[in-house]
Each structure stands twice: as C-alpha cells, then as structure tokens.
Amino acid sequence: MSFPALPARPGLGLKPQHYAQIIADQPDLGFFEVHAENYMGEGGPPHRYLEAICENYPLSLHGVGLSIGGQGPLDRDHLERLRALNDRYQPASFSEHLAWSSHDEGYLNDLLPVPYTPQTLDRVVAHVDQVQQALGRPMLLENPSTYVLFAQSTIDEVDFLDAIATRTGCGLLLDVNNVMVSAVNHRLDPVAYIDRFPMHHVGEIHLAGYDETTDDAGDRLLIDAHGSRVRPDVFALYRHTIARTGPLPTLIEWDNDVPAFDVLMDEVRLVDAVLDAAPAQRLAS
Amino acid sequence: MTDEAQFVAALTDPTRAVPAGLVSPRGTTDAKRFAVYRNNVHVSLTAALAARFPVTRMVVGDDFFAGMARLHVGQTKPTTPVLLHYGDSFADFIAGFPPASELPYLPDLARLEAAWSDSYNAADIGGLSPTGLAAMAPETLADLSLALAPAARLISSAYPVGSIWSAHQQVPFVPPKQSGTEHVLLTRPQADVRLTIIPPAAAALLRALADGLTLGAAADAVFATHPDFDPGSALVGLAGLGAFAAPQQELSR
Numbered sequence: 001m002s003f004p005a006l007p008a009r010p011g012l013g014l015k016p017q018h019y020a021q022i023i024a025d026q027p028d029l030g031f032f033e034v035h036a037e038n039y040m041g042e043g044g045p046p047h048r049y050l051e052a053i054c055e056n057y058p059l060s061l062h063g064v065g066l067s068i069g070g071q072g073p074l075d076r077d078h079l080e081r082l083r084a085l086n087d088r089y090q091p092a093s094f095s096e097h098l099a100w101s102s103h104d105e106g107y108l109n110d111l112l113p114v115p116y117t118p119q120t121l122d123r124v125v126a127h128v129d130q131v132q133q134a135l136g137r138p139m140l141l142e143n144p145s146t147y148v149l150f151a152q153s154t155i156d157e158v159d160f161l162d163a164i165a166t167r168t169g170c171g172l173l174l175d176v177n178n179v180m181v182s183a184v185n186h187r188l189d190p191v192a193y194i195d196r197f198p199m200h201h202v203g204e205i206h207l208a209g210y211d212e213t214t215d216d217a218g219d220r221l222l223i224d225a226h227g228s229r230v231r232p233d234v235f236a237l238y239r240h241t242i243a244r245t246g247p248l249p250t251l252i253e254w255d256n257d258v259p260a261f262d263v264l265m266d267e268v269r270l271v272d273a274v275l276d277a278a279p280a281q282r283l284a285s
Numbered sequence: 286m287t288d289e290a291q292f293v294a295a296l297t298d299p300t301r302a303v304p305a306g307l308v309s310p311r312g313t314t315d316a317k318r319f320a321v322y323r324n325n326v327h328v329s330l331t332a333a334l335a336a337r338f339p340v341t342r343m344v345v346g347d348d349f350f351a352g353m354a355r356l357h358v359g360q361t362k363p364t365t366p367v368l369l370h371y372g373d374s375f376a377d378f379i380a381g382f383p384p385a386s387e388l389p390y391l392p393d394l395a396r397l398e399a400a401w402s403d404s405y406n407a408a409d410i411g412g413l414s415p416t417g418l419a420a421m422a423p424e425t426l427a428d429l430s431l432a433l434a435p436a437a438r439l440i441s442s443a444y445p446v447g448s449i450w451s452a453h454q455q456v457p458f459v460p461p462k463q464s465g466t467e468h469v470l471l472t473r474p475q476a477d478v479r480l481t482i483i484p485p486a487a488a489a490l491l492r493a494l495a496d497g498l499t500l501g502a503a504a505d506a507v508f509a510t511h512p513d514f515d516p517g518s519a520l521v522g523l524a525g526l527g528a529f530a531a532p533q534q535e536l537s538r
Contacts, residue, residue, distance in 0.1 A: 037367050037368065040369065041406025041407070042409075043409035044405045045477060046406065064366070071287055072289075077365070078366055081367070103290065103293045105293055107365060107366045108297075109325075109326060109330050109333065110322060110325040110326050110329060115288065147318045147319070147321040148307040148309070148318050148319060148322075149308050150306060150307065151306040151307075185318075187310040214317070216309070216313075217315070221318060
C-alpha cells in the first residue's frame with residue numbers, strides 16, 4: 001500500500017456552521033476531513049450535508065475516540081461504528097491517534113499519552129492490526145502532542161511510530177503542530193524530529209494553532225489548542241517538511257472558536273503557496 | 286493500580302498528586318504540565334454540553350453554565366466516544382442543582398434541548414404523510430398501531446419551555462411568557478427539526494400511541510379526559526408534522 005490516498009493539496013476540517021456556504025460556493029480545496037464520532041448519529045442533517053459534500057470532495061475520516069494506545073482491548077462497539085461509517089462513506093483516508101482516551105470510568109475526550117516501551121509497542125501494533133482488519137483497509141496513525149514524559153519510556157517517539165508503520169503496514173499522519181508542541185515542551189529540536197521522521201509512511205499532514213503557557217519551572221509550555229491560525233514557527237517547520245517530501249495532503253485543523261470560512265481559506269492559501277513551491281518529487285527518505 | 290488507572294485517578298481528582306513517573310524534561314514531576322490534561326478533559330466535555338444545550342446556556346449565562354456543567358462532568362463521564370449523546374442525564378442533574386432552582390423551568394428546557402439533538406440525529410425513515418393516512422381504508426384505522434417516527438420527541442412541561450426555546454432563536458430577543466403548561470413536539474418533517482406546541486389532547490393521543498395502544502383504543506383514552514377531542518383532525522395534523530413512522534405494511538409493499 002502506498003500513501004497518500006488523498007490529493008496532495010490543502011484540506012479543511014468540515015464544521016456544521018460552514019455546510020451551507022461550502023455547498024453554495026464549492027471552494028477550491030483538495031479534501032474535507034471530519035471527526036468520525038460526529039457522524040455516528042443514525043441520520044439527519046449531518047449525514048445529508050456530508051453526503052452532498054462528498055459528491056464534490058474526497059473525504060478524510062479522522063477518528064478521535066478509539067483509544068488505540070489504551071491498555072485494555074479496543075471497544076468493539078466503537079470499532080463496529082467506525083466500520084459502518086467507513087463502509088458508508090468509503091473515505092479516501094482513515095486516521096486515528098497514538099493516544100488513549102477511555103478507561104473504566106468512561107470516555108475522557110482527551111488524547112492521553114502512551115509510554116514508549118517494547119510492551120506498549122506490541123500492544124499498539126496489535127490494536128492497529130485489529131483496526132485495519134476490521135475496516136478492511138490501511139489506516140494512518142497520528143503522532144501525539146504531549147505535556148509530560150514517561151520515566152519508563154525506552155524508545156524514541158519517531159522510532160516507535162516507524163516500528164508501528166513497518167510492522168502493521170499502516171501509514172502515518174504527521175501533525176507538524178504536534179511536533180512543535182512536543183519538541184518545545186520536551187526541549188527537543190523540532191527540525192531534527194522532522195529530519196528523522198520516516199516520510200515514506202506519511203499519508204497526510206496536519207497543521208493547527210497552539211496556545212502557550214508555562215510549566216512549574218516557568219519554562220514555555222505549548223498546548224495543542226486548535227483554536228487559532230497556524231503559528232509562524234509551525235509554518236516554517238511545515239515548509240521545511242514539504243521541501244523534503246514534496247507535496248502532501250495538508251489539513252488545517254481549527255476545532256475551537258471556529259472562525260468564518262474565509263479565515264480558513266486564508267490559511268489554505270498559505271498552504272497552497274508552500275505546496276506550489278515544493279519539489280515535484282519526494283526526496284529519498 | 287495499572288499505570289492507566291493511576292493516570293485516570295489523578296486526572297479526575299485534582300486533589301491527587303501527579304502519578305510518579307510522569308516527568309518534565311528535567312526529570313521532575315510537574316503539576317502544571319499534568320494540569321493541561323485535567324483541563325482538557327473538563328473543558329472539552331463542558332464544551333460538549335454547551336454544544337448540546339445552547340439555550341440553557343443562554344438563559345443562565347456562560348459563567349453559571351460553565352460552573353454547572355463542570356460539576357456534572359465531574360460526576361458523570363461519557364460512556365462512549367460518541368458525544369452526540371453526552372448529557373442525557375444533564376436535565377436530571379440540573380433538577381437537583383440548588384443554585385438553578387430559581388429557574389424552575391430549567392430542567393425541562395434542558396430535556397427539550399437533549400430531545401432536540403436526538404431528533405436532529407435520528408434515523409432518516411419515511412414517515413406517514415396525511416395523504417398516506419387518507420389512503421388507508423377507514424374500517425382498518427381503529428385497529429391500527431402507529432409508531433412514532435424516529436425523529437419525533439414529545440416534551441410535556443408544567444412550564445412554557447417551547448415558547449422559551451423559540452424566543453431564544455429570535456433576533457431581536459422577545460421575552461417569552463414564563464408560566465403555563467406546554468406540550469412540545471419535535472419532528473423532522475423534511476430536512477430539519479421543527480418545534481411545534483401542540484394541544485393537550487394531541488399530546489395525550491401521541492402518548493397513548495407511543496405506549497402501543499391501537500388508534501381506536503388511544504382515541505377512546507383521550508376522549509375520557511378531553512370530551513371535545515377530534516381524532517381525525519388531530520391525526521392529520523400530527524401526520525403532517527411527521528410525527529408517525531410509515532406503518533410496517535406500507536414499508537414492505
């Protein structure tokens with residue numbers, strides 16, 4: 001399987017407040033992405049709009065709640081819901097996160113961090129295998145943004161993701177904002193992270209805005225907030241990435257304080273400029 | 286406890302210490318870093334409630350809503366990752382939340398909003414139209430069992446929650462009446478959810494039908510409390526609003 005299956009163009013997260021404008025204006029975009037869980041109602045306007053929009057755009061289906069990094073077994077009911085949604089919409093891409101979000105207490109609605117050890121690697125590999133088998137298609141797995149490190153971790157994050165992709169045949173979703181957030185938070189070099197990343201597995205890129213605070217020591221702590229424009233340092237890192245890879249499908253994520261559609265299209269034009277300037281071929285990785 | 290269980294325990298109880306082994310790059314535990322996860326859980330689930338209960342939020346104001354939602358989130362986590370259904374017990378929580386007791390209609394308003402989103406997301410199934418109803422042989426109607434459409438919801442309240450909800454959809458805002466019973470029917474006759482305040486007798490008919498009574502038995506039950514009830518016009522009106530699913534025999538034809 002080769003990635004990507006989405007067009008190597010800018011895409012946007014689809015938000016209900018923009019449904020009507022998108023259908024009326026047919027903006028020039030490579031694809032739309034939706035959170036799978038938002039389309040798990042049985043019917044009604046969300047499906048009606050999504051079906052209409054899928055007539056004109058490729059779809060990226062992005063799960064946020066499967067808890068692939070969790071210690072327990074995958075939620076079979078949720079996996080079945082994802083299978084049904086994949087069957088219904090036949091998206092160009094399906095992706096999920098290297099994170100966990102459910103426990104005995106319930107669903108926590110956050111992407112919680114996974115320690116990187118040989119044991120957790122085996123577990124995530126088994127979960128990705130199970131998802132790909134259930135869906136009958138390869139998936140993309142997204143690198144996380146994290147705020148703490150696990151003292152027990154023994155494997156570098158890039159190596160951990162590379163091993164998952166190599167062992168399962170899944171692709172990777174490279175979230176460049178997450179790279180910046182984690183690198184700043186853990187005092188790592190974001191460019192070195194990108195330069196080591198196994199780009200031949202990458203099927204999609206995510207960009208978003210971060211917020212900023214400080215930790216107990218008063219040092220910078222970035223928060224993956226999805227509520228603002230992509231920050232200049234993340235855009236520079238994205239430019240560096242695309243110079244290395246050639247054009248890749250690139251999503252602008254903006255999930256909180258969602259602005260007018262025109263503001264999102266401004267971000268799209270910035271992405272377009274980077275993709276237009278990219279080398280046509282992927283460099284060897 | 287497993288690593289995950291320790292993480293969750295500290296995540297959901299801010300009085301607990303950050304679990305050992307979660308560190309900053311300096312190798313020390315860092316409360317502000319862990320607090321980002323705590324905050325994400327609370328803020329994102331509070332936002333999920335705000336999305337499902339927008340009028341409740343408008344009525345009480347952002348700050349009051351945030352405080353009320355935060356307490357509910359602390360007590361009741363979603364049972365699935367499908368947050369469309371999160372908040373099913375929020376109205377009951379509000380009913381037992383003393384600071385909200387100044388607004389006695391608030392629990393029913395929240396019930397109406399939960400029902401509105403259920404209707405919005407309900408299955409697309411062909412309804413029984415007034416034409417379909419008229420085409421049925423009159424002698425079969427009394428024995429007919431009519432199921433409610435998947436998108437139909439009936440909220441009966443001692444307060445005018447339908448009027449209150451509707452007033453908050455208007456610009457400029459016109460203060461709604463504050464007292465009086467209302468029976469509020471939500472349906473999706475075409476694409477979108479429609480809110481209709483229906484007469485008490487029509488609400489009684491819907492309830493009797495939803496309980497599984499045949500049309501004849503349901504109409505008799507309504508007559509007992511509403512002697513002026515006109516079942517024909519009530520039925521046509523309700524069918525026109527999309528209250529009924531097409532009968533099984535209609536679907537199988």
